[in-house]
């Protein structure tokens with residue numbers, strides 16, 4: 038450690054000039070000749086202290102006590118001039134009055150109401166050295182920093198000049214930096230600086246402020262201890278904020294001035310608002326700034342490591358759960374090429390990515406976990422009370438292969454004849470008794486539109502009967518039902534129907550089925566093939582016996598004493614009865630008065646009818662019937678469960694309904710990029726808006742599914758609304774709101790009032806009882822919406838033999854018709870060397886000088902073309918006409 042210090046180093050430390058250092062040193066009796074001259078460390082300290090405080094123990098010998106006075110001048114009424122007045126130096130003995138330190142510092146007091154305050158500022162104020170000296174004089178009296186609350190417009194000049202001066206100086210070094218000594222030897226101010234351990238520039242600014250505030254020291258009575266404040270802010274991360282406290286009386290222009298200066302980047306978390314607030318305002322700004330900072334710290338502490346979120350969660354909700362901003366989430370996904378907005382729902386993979394990226398373990402909770410009433414029921418099933426239950430048998434097969442006739446025969450009733458068009462359009466279920474044992478049959482529609490109904494049938498069933506007409510063999514829907522049957526894992530029995538027909542070929546059926554891996558028992562397989570005739574009743578006994586054998590093998594059991602669990606195989610809204618659910622009981626017994634929940638619907642069983650339409654008190658194991666009492670039409674395929682309390686069923690259904698609604702919403706907003714581009718492209722697609730009303734849920738679903746499938750690149754059906762129930766006035770209102778919307782009623786009819794409203798509103802209502810008719814009508818409507826196809830038909834060909842240019846008219850091609858005929862106004866292509874050079878219209882066709890309509894093969898003619906004269910001898914002219922053709926959606 039060197040104990041020699043150069044003059045300029047002292048000047049730097051004291052914020053002074055070498056000349057002043059030398060002068061001061063001289064006053065202290067230390068002779069220094071040049072800026073490069075060195076002094077001992079102790080002398081350096083003494084000089085620095087003397088420069089900065091105006092005090093020195095060595096002065097006792099050389100100075101005499103003095104009272105320093107600053108004159109009070111120019112105290113105008115408007116301009117309250119603040120002077121440094123009669124600053125009495127308490128420690129007279131240690132005070133020195135350097136020659137040039139007698140000066141006036143006149144700074145106007147803040148006069149907000151009268152901003153044109155005139156500052157009378159002695160030039161010497163601009164001299165930093167002198168300013169420093171004046172401070173030196175003030176310092177002993179000052180107990181702390183005075184906060185000047187109000188802005189002083191006229192002080193700007195002073196402040197600005199000082200700032201510039203300070204900024205132009207090199208960053209100051211503390212003595213300890215220079216000498217490596219400890220705090221004990223440093224002056225009071227130096228100790229403050231050292232304790233702060235801040236960037237050099239920051240210290241410089243603080244020093245500057247100190248000077249400035251020192252000038253204002255006597256302005257106001259409000260005081261703040263400098264050291265305390267420096268310490269306070271130096272200990273904070275936000276050192277700049279600390280400075281702001283000192284700069285409170287500065288004007289905004291000062292603020293920007295400072296921030297415009299080149300300086301090290303402030304890495305602290307500087308709030309936007311804190312700058313002007315702290316600089317330009319009262320300590321309120323400071324308080325706000327401090328409070329804000331505290332909040333940030335709290336957030337930092339709450340680092341989230343794991344979150345449990347629902348399945349459907351939007352970007353902003355996820356961000357909130359993870360303590361991030363939506364922008365953070367969007368940024369991460371965007372960087373991976375996924376475009377989302379804050380309202381979009383996040384997919385499973387996106388959640389995984391985000392979790393990994395943020396280091397948060399994300400657990401997706403099933404929103405329905407707490408209301409999974411089915412699972413809870415299954416968990417509580419008591420096997421100790423199990424008894425044998427009747428089998429549920431589903432009949433499936435291709436359309437018109439005789440399913441309903443077969444079931445009808447089994448029940449010995451004429452159900453098939455009663456159905457519209459003889460086609461099963463919704464599931465029917467019946468219980469029959471064979472040899473004292475019950476068997477419940479479920480009839481499913483064969484039409485392709487009812488695929489989902491077949492799936493549902495397959496889900497509730499124990500045994501599946503595939504009906505194949507022996508004269509027709511395996512057809513499209515037969516193949517489909519084979520898939521359903523296999524997927525259900527149920528035992529399969531094949532009923533080869535219409536065996537009474539001469540054309541019946543059971544071997545063909547067996548062969549075709551064997552190809553589908555359903556090999557007959559007599560062919561070495563495990564599938565029973567039963568030849569039957571729904572017309573004659575032959576083979577039906579055999580079929581029923583086989584069903585019972587299979588049932589026995591399956592050992593079907595359930596608890597008749599339990600609360601009921603059933604499956605809704607069909608649902609509808611009936612006038613005067615309300616929502617009706619057609620169910621099959623799978624476990625327990627359903628009784629009138631039971632509280633029931635069925636997915637999003639709930640209620641109390643008001644009435645039960647059995648499969649014969651008779652009102653009964655209860656439905657037992659595997660029995661089928663209808664239930665009244667639900668608050669809404671339940672979704673087909675859902676489980677209906679009886680519970681103890683009304684509150685329980687209500688809560689479950691309500692929660693599930695809310696979730697379903699949220700999910701529906703999510704569907705409408707969840708649009709991927711591909712979908713988005715699809716939607717944009719869809720702008721070109723013409724849509725036929727429809728409202729579908731049907732008698733039962735199954736039919737509705739089937740119609741909806743089929744209609745949505747009828748689409749091509751140009752046209753499609755848009756289902757505006759679909760519901761079970763009759764056509765109502767609100768349907769008309771809805772239809773009239775959507776241009777061109779038609780109402781399709783299936784097995785429902787509008788009442789007189791509804792019809793009248795439809796007529797008044799110009800809404801078309803079409804009702805059907807056969808699904809094919811409905812689909813055909815819609816196809817026709819869609820076909821009508823499709824643009825006609827333009828077909829070209831060649832009419833003839835001509836060869837250009839000569840050309841004539843007619844002034845102001847154009848070039849005429851002298852031609853010979855070599856094939857067909859050339860028609861005036863027809864289209865033509867000019868072919869030169871095998872390449873089409875023009876396609877357009879024939880504007881003029883003449884034979885000799887006469888205009889003609891057409892010229893046939895073998896004749897010469899003059900042809901002119903629309904806006905085309907570049908005709909050459911040897912060109913061929915191909916003539917054609919365009920024919921508009923209507924297209925069908927089936928094409």
Ligand SMILES: Nc1nc2c(ncn2[C@@H]2O[C@H](COP(=O)(O)OP(=O)(O)OP(=O)(O)O)[C@@H](O)[C@H]2O)c(=O)[nH]1
Nearest residue numbers: 436437438439440441442460461483535570571572
């Ligand atoms: N000859 C003969 N005709 C039958 C037999 N079974 C059904 N049919 C006839 O076949 C036609 C269709 O019978 P349905 O019972 O309606 O056929 P389905 O399979 O129920 O038809 P969907 O319900 O539309 O799928 C009816 O005209 C019946 O009379 C049979 O065993 N022999």
